[in-house]
Amino acid sequence: MTTQTSTVADDAPDPAPADGGGREPRSGLRGHPWLTLVTVAFGVAMVALDGTIVAIANPAIQHDLDASLADVQWITNGYLLALAVSLITAGKLGDRFGHRQTFLGGVVGFAAASAAIGLSGSVALVITFRVLQGLCGALLMPAALGLLRASFPAERLNAAIGIWGAVIGASTAAGPIVGGLLVEHKGWESVFFINIPVGALALVMGLVLLLDRRSKDAPRSFDLLGILLLSGAMFCLVWAIIKAPDWHWGDPRTLGFLAVSALAFGVFGFWETRVAEPLLPMSMFRSIPLTAGTVLMVLMAFGFMGGIFFVTFYLQNVNGLSPVDSGLRLLPLTAMMIVASPLAGAVITKVGPRVPLAGAMILAAVAMFGLSTLEADSGMGVTSLWFALLGLGLAPVMVGATEVIVGNAPLQHAGVAGGLQQAAMQVGGSLGTAVLGAVMASRVGSELPRKWAEAKLPPLSGEKEAALRDAAEVGIAPVPKGTPERMAEAIEHAVHGAFVSGMGLAFICAGIVSVLAAGVAVFTSRGKNDAGPSVHV
Structure with a gap:
């Protein structure tokens, strides 16, 4: 790896590219790497917050707009589809037209779509504007990584991505708590309106502080x-x-x-x-570390998002916690990610990604296996232990795998690499949720009749049995009004027992996938391409 260095002061302009390259010269605070990080953090926080805050608003949206369950599911699925389909293309747009412009366009579009959702009077409009949100989020996220990649030299990129990961962790953690408070006191619309001031701040800072850094080899066509x-x-x-x-x-x-x-x-x-001029140059995958980083991101998201999907049902439907209390119960997970992300960046900078990433996935696997042992009445102490260990294992992977993918890509493909990283996470999370969901449903379907019979509860007809199984898959014990207390307790015990058994098997599978991911991490290494400006930062 060859990294240019210079004694030029921080506020000196970058030397002009040899071919004129279309890159703005740096002047004063404009283009300063750490101010670039702060600016993109606001845009990233807006998208990350939206990822968890909307789930809290869904029941209120369903009630207020008289939406069906399928409609509510499409509020999430429409966003997910738009995001996953367009991430790599959006990254290419940044490589072609500049990550600054793409980032600012994504910020404006995301905030405008959020305002439109809050003003919508029908669930069809909510879904439509959620799709637009997904498209704008796809513009924003790879551009943020592209800006970091172009602003920081290789030896500082891990530290920057560590802080970037901490921002995502903090925003994700805040989602359920902030969402619960807003929905309870201001209505579901406020969950979307909150993006307007955040987006406005990101836009103003972006116009003032962001510098358009493009490689002289940036693509010229589509x-x-x-x-x-x-x-x-x-x-x-x-x-x-x-x-x-x-x-x-x-x-x-x-x-x-x-x-x-x-x-x-x-x-x-x-x-x-x-x-x-390919959209996704296959030559990028000649880099074994980049390929390993992409596979690692898929496997990490598969295990984490797939396994953690059931935890909210466990906390709310089995433990009986409110959405806000559920968010608080998850704080050990997200707090550890917030604290560990910058620390992971510093460690990976010193020793490289291979050992920290492999060790982190082993920690995550231990946490997954630990979560598989939870019972219906497990207390806060044991859940907090496993959540904290899981956060400690995930943080280095979020930081390190991102740097491995983006740092091993040529600068002219930084946006595509950012889109690849985000797409890998989305696909991995979707696969994990679907596959582990099927595993859990199968276990609940086999365990529920056995536990029902053990409780000596009356047999159910085919239709009622199917309805009971559907409820049990999300941890709900449907106890009819007027049911005697002893029978109600027996129903809850049977349903919650079947749910916990299914969740345990899902976490075992997630743990096995995490062990496989640790093996993939062995093939990662530090980025070999110069990551940015020829000035000290």
Whole structure:
């Protein structure tokens, strides 16, 4: 790795690129690396906060707009589809037109879509503007990473991404608590209106402080066929994952969408080796560390998002906690991620990513196996222990795998690399939620009849048994009004026992995936491409 250095002062302008490159010269505070980090942090915080705060608002939206359960699911699924399908293309837009412009466009669009959702009078409009939110979030996130990649030299990039990860952790942690307070006191609309002042601040700071750093080798054209092929492949993959719980994995529709996705990915990969300026250069994957970082991100998100999906149901429906109290119970997880992310960045900077990432995934695996032992009446002490250990294991991976992917990509493809990192996380999380959800549903379906019989409860008809199984899969014990207290306790014991058994199996699977991820982490290494300016920061 060759990294240019200079004794030029921090506030001196960058030397002009050899070809004129379209890159703005640095002047004063504009383009300062740490101020760039602070600025993009506000935009990233807005998106990360939205990821958890909206889930708290969904029940209120359902009641206020008279929406069906399917409608509410599409409030999340529409956003997820738009985000996953467009991330890599959005990263390419940043590489082509500049990450500053793309970031600012994403901030404005995300805040405007949020305002439109808050003013919507129908669930159809809410879903429509959530899709727009997803598209704008896709513009914003890779651009933020592209700006960091271009602003920090290689030896400081881990520290910057560590702080970036802490911001995401803090915003994610704040979502359930802030969302609960806003919905309770101001209404569900306020959950979206909160993005307006945050977006306005990010926009003003971005206009004043961000510098457009583009490589002289930035792409000059678009791979339109590549965009269509990749978008189609990602859509079919994520659609199949979303619909699999309803259709089932063996259903011809699920298999059909997966087959079309695999075919589109294959054609896309072939086309990218033939086109002059590819959307996603296949040459990037000649880098074993970059490829390993991408696989690691998929596996980490699979285990984490797939396993943690059930925890909210466990806390609220089994332990009986309110949404706000559930958020507080999860604070050991998110607080440890906030604290450990910058520390992980510093450690990885000193010793490289290989050992910290492998060790972190082993810690995450231990935490997953520990969470698999939870009982229906497990107290705060034991859950806090495993949540804290999980946060300690996840933080280095969030930071290190991101740096491995972005840092090993050439500067002219920094946006695409940022989009690849985000897409890997989205696909991994979606797969984990769907696959582990199927594992859990299968275990609940087998355990519930046995526990029901052990409790000597009266047999149920086919329709009632199916309804009971559906409720048990999310930890709800449907006790009819007027049920004798002893029978009500027996129903709760049977349902919660079946749910906890299913959750335990899901966490065991997540732990096994985490162990596999530790093996993949062995193939990672520090970025070999110069990460930015030729000045000390």
